Amino acid sequence: MSALTVDHEPEHGWDDLVRIWLETDAPEGCKVEIVEGIVTVSPAPANKHNVIAGKLQRSLYKVIPEDWGIYQTLAVSVPSRSGLFIPDLVVVPESALVELSESEHFIAADASSFIVEITSKSSLRHDRVSKPAAYAHAGVPLYLLVDQWAQGGPTITLYGEPKDDVYRVLQAGKFGDEIPLPAPFDLVIDTGAFPAA
Known part of the structure; x- marks a missing residue:
């Protein structure tokens, strides 16, 4: 993974970071993000x-409301x-993208109902x-970490009940275990079909 450090005035910091993020010309399929104030470019998964x-996306589409999307x-x-x-996945009402969004390029994280990250070697x-x-700081209700690179073998951890910058672990297991998602999803994720890295 490559990273670009950005110097900016504190009162204009966020706008400067977003401008650089928008202007970053990365190869097709790469992911450009701002992580802890640093614009990063990660290879395609x-x-x-x-x-x-x-x-995961196929399973979630079976249980989400018609006016929600998975992106x-x-x-x-x-x-x-x-x-x-x-x-890697964001579950959010479509209205957050169309009506409530302050930008045409992103939404506020707190509009999300569920976020999934699947680890890559470059993003651990x-x-x-x-x-x-x-x-957690933004108040996203549920965060699922699918960690293909965990010591001792691939794991899956469901976090919830965010408070300040910390989640509580709601469920944890290894690939092969079932992970129940609470309401509004009420879905059991069968990780037995997940390929290990």
Whole structure:
């Protein structure tokens, strides 16, 4: 992963970061994010990563309301944490993109109902530490971390009940375990079909 450090005036910091984010010319398929005030470029995800995202997306479409969407390229912002992320999956009412959004390029993270990050070798620290702290800070109700690179084998952890910058672990297991999602989803995720990295 490459990173670009940005010098900016504190009173204009967020706007400057977003401008640089918008102007970053990354190769097709790469993910450009702002993590802890640094514009980062990550390579396109691996095939197994995409399979997991696809399986989760297919399961979630069975239980979400008709006016909600599941997005793999939607940017969510947490300006107070100098973060603008493109999660692997974001579940959000469509109105947040069309009617409530303050930008045509991203939405506020707190508009999301559920965010999923699937670790890649290049994103381990961000997915395990920086992003959950920012999502919890924003009040995103549920965060699912699919960690293909965990020591001892791939794991899946569902976080909820955000308070300040911290989530409570609602459920944790290894690939092969079932992970129940609470309302409004009321869905059991079968991780047995997830390919390991």
